[in-house]
Amino acid sequence: MSTLIRERVPVRNTPPAAVRPQRRRLGRRTILLGGAAVAWLLGFIFLHGTATLNLPASELTDLHRTLNQVNAWVADNRADNPVFQYLLTPLRSAVDVVANLFTGIFAASTTGLRLPEIGWLGTVALLGWIAWAAGNIRVALLTVAVFIFFGLQGLFVDAAYSFALVLTAVLFTLLTGIPLGILAGISARVSKVITPVLDFMQILPTFVYLAPLALIFLIGPASAVIATVIYAAPPVIRLTAHGIRGIPADTREASDSLGTTGVQRLITLQLPLARRTIVMGINQTTMAALSMVTIAALIAAPGLGQVVVRALQSLDVGTAVNAGLSIVLLAIALDRVTTAASRRAEPGAARNRRISRRTRYILLGAGFVVVLAAIQLSRTMLWAAVFPKDLNIGPGIVDGVTAASQWLQTNLFFLTVSLREGVTNGVLNPFQSLLTDTPFYLLALVIIAVACALGRWQLGLVAAACLAVIICLGLWSDAMVTLAGTLVATSVVMILGVIFGVAMGRSNRVDQIMRPLLDAGQTMPAFVYLVPFLGLFGATRFTAIVAGIIYAAPVAIKITADGIAAISPTVMEAAVSAGSTPWQIITKVQLPMARKSLALAANQGLIYVLAMVVVGALVGAGGLGYDVVAGFVQSSLFGKGLAAGLAIVFLGILLDRMTQAAAVRPARKTAPGKPVRH
Amino acid sequence: MSNPDISVRNLWKVFGPGGEKIPKDASLSALSAAELLARTGCNAAVRDMNFDVGKGEVFVVMGLSGSGKSTLIRCLTRLIEPTSGRVLVDGKDVLEAGTGELRELRRRKMSMVFQHFGLLPHRTVLDNVSYGLQIRGAGKAQRYAKSREIIELVGLKGYEQHFPDQLSGGMQQRVGLGRALAGDPDTILFDEPFSALDPLIRRDMQAEVIRLHKEMGKTMVFVTHDLSEALKLGDRILIMRNGEMVQCGTGDDLVGSPADQYIADFVSEVPRADVLTLKWITGPVAFGTPADAPVLAAGTVIRDAIPAVMNSSCPVLVEDAGRITGQIDRDSILSVILGTEAAA
Amino acid sequence: MSRTSQLLKRTLPALAGTAAAALMLAGCGGATVNQAVAGNGSATxxxxxxxxxxxxxxxxxxxxxxxxxxxxxxxxxxxxxxxxxxxxxxxxxxxxxxxxxxxxxxxxxxxxxxxxxxxxxxxxxxxxxGHIGWYVPPWMVQKYPDILDYKNLDKYASLFATSESSGKGQVLDGDPAFVTNDEALVKNLGLNYKVVFSGSEAALIQSFRTAEKNKTPLLGYFYEPQWFLSEVPLKKVSLPPYTPGCDSDPEKVACDYPDYKxxxxxxxxxxxxxxxxxxxxxxxxxxxxxxxxxxxxxxxxxxxxxxxxxxxxxxxxxxxxxxx
Incomplete structure (x- = not known):
């Protein structure tokens, strides 16, 4: 429609005069940054330890006490407040019904012997069949193998619980997310309202809303599912909207020119063309759901998460690895099946089939008969209902890993401890002290100045608002502890991102080796990372930081690698033909040209690290994460935990906006890019 | 034109905030495009456009990219909402039409063929061609029967079950053409339909359009930036620049008497002998031209007159509506051909 | 296409046969679900x-x-x-x-x-x-006999400093979920200490075990009944004695933990x-x-x-x- 506009505007909007003020801006930025750094150092040296706003962990502000009363208020009013009576409680019951249905089918019925309704054999057969129908025979075999392996690990019931909860959560997520996504795709106004909400939801670390949700919806599978829906909805909403908005303008125009109504356009054009993107959204949503269902063990969600929690509490690395293995395998199976389903959903995929549609339907029908037979078997025979106990290799895995980790702990003790102490004393403590011991007003001004330098005064305003909220919440010092950990971890993530990203971007072979590893790393739920490092390094901030680095590095590496691989081959040829050395090419061509990707990688790295540093409170990360955990488990600290959750969100917004501003800095005219979640 | 199919009156399309005020404001509407942009930040893509398209006519809108021609053609069915003015189709103003009426207009009266085809990648050729019929609510058997007919007409028989990405660009555009034809509209709008195609295929498709026009006699509004295409297809040609009409007339009007230097530059490379008719080189009957000299019609294209003139020992007389209007000779023809070559 | 349909014709009966056989198999041999239900459900x-x-x-x-x-x-x-x-x-x-x-x-x-x-x-x-309190490994009591009085703790604060305790002495706590007044105690008794959470009972035990084995200093939260005390008899540090109500305001606690029934x-x-x-x-x-x-x-x-x-x-x- 606006080819005309697009052709014209860029030509007219770049008057040569724009160059000069830009240079002046650069000067201003340097002055701002330099001034801020000097002020900070001077303040740290001369005003050391004053106005640090330090609040000991067991102490509360009036605000926290007020928030504590929310707890009591909800408890008192749950029974007769209309919001609970007519909205929240029925919602909880509805979710509970579905969750119980699925857990009953796959994991354990609520009555009698607590056998799954369709037994392990029926479950394996049914899920294999569904994977076949939605994807292909290969993913079906994978599904069957993975679920049988759960049985061999002795974790079939736990895995089935996790799977059933994921299924429930994904179902509810799709029921709400796809319509919302469609609305956001069709209406620019809805999109405008919904986008900041989604941004906010994605910055929110998973851990933060468990306590409020448990307060409102009580503990149990229902609130676990609701928490999961909140966490898993953004990808499918975003991708559905993106799929619909991404339909080429000329295709849509062609359809309009034939006089389609809105509904006709949706059904004949938008949904079919967006189908693949929507299924990709379902894939991401499923992965997110699995990650959250695991963490929701903390509010009594049954399943593999419970095993991991137990292992965390008893420092049982073997059990944790065994359960972690299950989680990873479940993640891989879910990922592969939904990916295969999205391939099947590609337009025109149907015509490349080796077998005709009819043959396929007949085969599927025959397969279903086998599934029914398996279910019938499971309902009558005990060996097909409960996975045979003699086929249990779980203890073997547990003992093996425990022995290995014991060996590591005894023999690498010196190495791990000196590494931990070296990093903590050499880097983390000085940096943290630089943040926590500088007077708050000075440091806040420094951060605002940096924000102004990175963006314009608007960003400075945003930064000031975020910092003001954190100060008002009474958690400045804790926020600085968290910030210190996050920044240290993100720096390491970026170093890894650049090293591996450059290697991958330059060499196809490295890319081929690394990419599956990174994909696997990304599908792993956050929880799984904690235990092995806990075993190696003990419960310290260092452990949380290491876990955060491992969690965030794949994203950063991938974004950097993509950015470097995307540099036009012509530019590279030109650089090579000019006689540049590889080092010169990396530093003079590839890194500068991938600068936007690097900034995006930093942005994503920060958000991931922040999320992990909060979960890392379970293994010794202090700061806001600890406040959240403590508020979660000690009712006298509930209000403080709530406040800490809010503070994390504002810290996240602050970091997100600042790195995004850094990302758009090179090309001033482009709009700020939306954060990409992987 | 006694009974035009489409009449456009005072049509404006202004992009930008507050654009709706500009056509009414004489001081603003008189500004040039650059001044308007500087003063208001608005972009007048179509400015005060007036023209009629006759029934069965092939009406070509021509201009360089950015001249507003694509916006203009979209304003006809309100794919782009015009800012002001009137578009009369069968005497009714399209701009006044309600949603339902507009939809009916798009479904039955005017179909469009797009530069990048706009085919639905998830549908077969057959389903793409029958899309419009499906939208209208036609039954499956009926729409498939009609679509098969159309597919044969546009030369795609045998490709019904193919998907768009299995076809070449030219064949894809045949599907686009078929889709536009399937609804049996009175008018077909073409938005640079062949500019994405290779030259050879483009020539085939142009021939195809001429053939279809001969067979079906539909009114066609054809947007192009290619002058030779315009001259080849158009009964009349409207030339646009910066949203304004510069000249509107038949091909030889434009080449023979360009309205200004812009058009003159535009047409300077056209092989004039191929476009101009004899009327442009007819001189007064010279003394001594025999009365029985050969006679040619004034509407004959110069190139077609060359054999007659070369074979005649004397000048050739030119006749228009039964009256001798003058004569031509070898010199006048050669001057046209030479002039073209000199310019080239 | 024709080959696949032929293949189909051959495999379909085979599949059906397998299914039927499986069902037959279900009828004979092995424990059935109903037997299990009957065996279990009849009791109460x-x-x-x-x-x-x-x-x-x-x-x-x-x-x-x-x-x-x-x-x-x-x-x-x-x-x-x-x-x-x-x-x-x-x-x-x-x-x-x-x-x-x-x-x-x-x-x-x-x-x-x-x-x-x-x-x-x-x-x-x-x-x-149940008793909750602050404990040290036995070797410390032998070496520093007066360490079991909280008043002397500040003297030894530097001994207990770690990389996590920002220069102060460290009091190692367990899971943040455990009953604890330690943060308030440190503050209200004016001790130069910082509470650090180990995250779990298992981590506490491991830390005390290592401390006794390697003779490294450690001050930590612990409790009885606890089986570990029979492996390493940790010694309890005396805090100001408990009086009823002295712990009613969690922010102002300055006394020992009560005896828990x-x-x-x-x-x-x-x-x-x-x-x-x-x-x-x-x-x-x-x-x-x-x-x-x-x-x-x-x-x-x-x-x-x-x-x-x-x-x-x-x-x-x-x-x-x-x-x-």
Whole structure:
């Protein structure tokens, strides 16, 4: 429609005069940054330890006490407040019904012997069949193998619980997310309202809303599912909207020119063309759901998460690895099946089939008969209902890993401890002290100045608002502890991102080796990372930081690698033909040209690290994460935990906006890019 | 034109905030495009456009990219909402039409063929061609029967079950053409339909359009930036620049008497002998031209007159509506051909 | 295409045959689900019990023995849920939790859930007496005899400093969920210390074990009954003595922890259901030695279930008394 506009505007909007003020801006930025750094150092040296706003962990502000009363208020009013009576409680019951249905089918019925309704054999057969129908025979075999392996690990019931909860959560997520996504795709106004909400939801670390949700919806599978829906909805909403908005303008125009109504356009054009993107959204949503269902063990969600929690509490690395293995395998199976389903959903995929549609339907029908037979078997025979106990290799895995980790702990003790102490004393403590011991007003001004330098005064305003909220919440010092950990971890993530990203971007072979590893790393739920490092390094901030680095590095590496691989081959040829050395090419061509990707990688790295540093409170990360955990488990600290959750969100917004501003800095005219979640 | 199919009156399309005020404001509407942009930040893509398209006519809108021609053609069915003015189709103003009426207009009266085809990648050729019929609510058997007919007409028989990405660009555009034809509209709008195609295929498709026009006699509004295409297809040609009409007339009007230097530059490379008719080189009957000299019609294209003139020992007389209007000779023809070559 | 359909014609009957055979097989040989249901369900109408599982081994021992008896003597279906202390109480309201087997004080929660909301009831003492306090490994007492008085702690603060305690002495706490006043104690007693959380009981035990073995200094939160004290007899640091009410304001606490009469809490619904498992929960009592013996077995690598069985088999009279 606006080819005309697009052709014209860029030509007219770049008057040569724009160059000069830009240079002046650069000067201003340097002055701002330099001034801020000097002020900070001077303040740290001369005003050391004053106005640090330090609040000991067991102490509360009036605000926290007020928030504590929310707890009591909800408890008192749950029974007769209309919001609970007519909205929240029925919602909880509805979710509970579905969750119980699925857990009953796959994991354990609520009555009698607590056998799954369709037994392990029926479950394996049914899920294999569904994977076949939605994807292909290969993913079906994978599904069957993975679920049988759960049985061999002795974790079939736990895995089935996790799977059933994921299924429930994904179902509810799709029921709400796809319509919302469609609305956001069709209406620019809805999109405008919904986008900041989604941004906010994605910055929110998973851990933060468990306590409020448990307060409102009580503990149990229902609130676990609701928490999961909140966490898993953004990808499918975003991708559905993106799929619909991404339909080429000329295709849509062609359809309009034939006089389609809105509904006709949706059904004949938008949904079919967006189908693949929507299924990709379902894939991401499923992965997110699995990650959250695991963490929701903390509010009594049954399943593999419970095993991991137990292992965390008893420092049982073997059990944790065994359960972690299950989680990873479940993640891989879910990922592969939904990916295969999205391939099947590609337009025109149907015509490349080796077998005709009819043959396929007949085969599927025959397969279903086998599934029914398996279910019938499971309902009558005990060996097909409960996975045979003699086929249990779980203890073997547990003992093996425990022995290995014991060996590591005894023999690498010196190495791990000196590494931990070296990093903590050499880097983390000085940096943290630089943040926590500088007077708050000075440091806040420094951060605002940096924000102004990175963006314009608007960003400075945003930064000031975020910092003001954190100060008002009474958690400045804790926020600085968290910030210190996050920044240290993100720096390491970026170093890894650049090293591996450059290697991958330059060499196809490295890319081929690394990419599956990174994909696997990304599908792993956050929880799984904690235990092995806990075993190696003990419960310290260092452990949380290491876990955060491992969690965030794949994203950063991938974004950097993509950015470097995307540099036009012509530019590279030109650089090579000019006689540049590889080092010169990396530093003079590839890194500068991938600068936007690097900034995006930093942005994503920060958000991931922040999320992990909060979960890392379970293994010794202090700061806001600890406040959240403590508020979660000690009712006298509930209000403080709530406040800490809010503070994390504002810290996240602050970091997100600042790195995004850094990302758009090179090309001033482009709009700020939306954060990409992987 | 006694009974035009489409009449456009005072049509404006202004992009930008507050654009709706500009056509009414004489001081603003008189500004040039650059001044308007500087003063208001608005972009007048179509400015005060007036023209009629006759029934069965092939009406070509021509201009360089950015001249507003694509916006203009979209304003006809309100794919782009015009800012002001009137578009009369069968005497009714399209701009006044309600949603339902507009939809009916798009479904039955005017179909469009797009530069990048706009085919639905998830549908077969057959389903793409029958899309419009499906939208209208036609039954499956009926729409498939009609679509098969159309597919044969546009030369795609045998490709019904193919998907768009299995076809070449030219064949894809045949599907686009078929889709536009399937609804049996009175008018077909073409938005640079062949500019994405290779030259050879483009020539085939142009021939195809001429053939279809001969067979079906539909009114066609054809947007192009290619002058030779315009001259080849158009009964009349409207030339646009910066949203304004510069000249509107038949091909030889434009080449023979360009309205200004812009058009003159535009047409300077056209092989004039191929476009101009004899009327442009007819001189007064010279003394001594025999009365029985050969006679040619004034509407004959110069190139077609060359054999007659070369074979005649004397000048050739030119006749228009039964009256001798003058004569031509070898010199006048050669001057046209030479002039073209000199310019080239 | 034609080949696939031929293939189909051949495989379909084979598949159907397999399915039929499987069904036939189901009819003969092997234990059936119905037999299992009959064998299990006939005993009592006990139904199911949800037992919260808090994160220390002593608790696990209580819960294991209770679950074992309920399952095997009463025929109940027992579900254990890994939950932290306060979250377990929340479970009374939602029906997620029926039994907490070892409760340490928690006057505020008792007020909220027993007195105000009336969703839980006190099911009586477990017979165990609990002590919380600050402990040091035995070697330190030999080397620094006056260390067991809190007034002398500041003298040794530098000894206890670690990379996590920002220059002060470190007080190592357990899971943030455990009952603790340590932060307030440090502040209100004016000690130059910082509380650092190890995250779990297991981490605490490991730290104390390492400290005793390597003779490294460590000051930490600990409690009894605890099986580990028989492995390494940790020494308790004396804090200002407890007086009733001195810990009523959690932010102003400056005294030792009280002696806890550990008790069991069960949900009101469960108590009113008349389930034999509820009666068992009320009747359950044993000694610190009992708990420590089971806990030591569990810690030694025995499955909680097996450890419970061992204890139950060795104490038939006591179990019979609970079931009366």
């Amino acid at each position: 109408p006990c139904g199911s019990v949800n037992v919260a599982l808090n994160a220390w081994v002593g608790y696990t021992a209580d819960a294991a023995v209770y679950s074992y008896v309920a399952q095997n003597k009463l025929g109940c279906t027992v579900t254990q849920k890994e939950l932290s202390e306060q979250i377990s109480w929340q479970g009374f309201g939602s029906g997620e939790v029926d039994v907490i087997m070892e409760n340490w004080g928690h006057a505020d929660l008792a007020k909220q859930y027993i007195t105000d909301q009336k969703v839980a009831v006190d099911a009586g003492p477990t017979g165990n007496e 550990l008790n069991k809490i069960i949900s009101k619904k469960f108590a009113d259901s008349g389930s034999p498992a509820a009666k068992l929960a009320k009747a359950f009592t044993w000694t610190n030695a009992d708990q420590n013996s089971v806990a030591t077995d569990i810690q030694g690598g025995m499955k909680p279930e097996a450890a419970a069985k061992k204890w139950v088999d060795a104490h038939p009279d006591q179990v019979a008394a609970w079931l009366k």
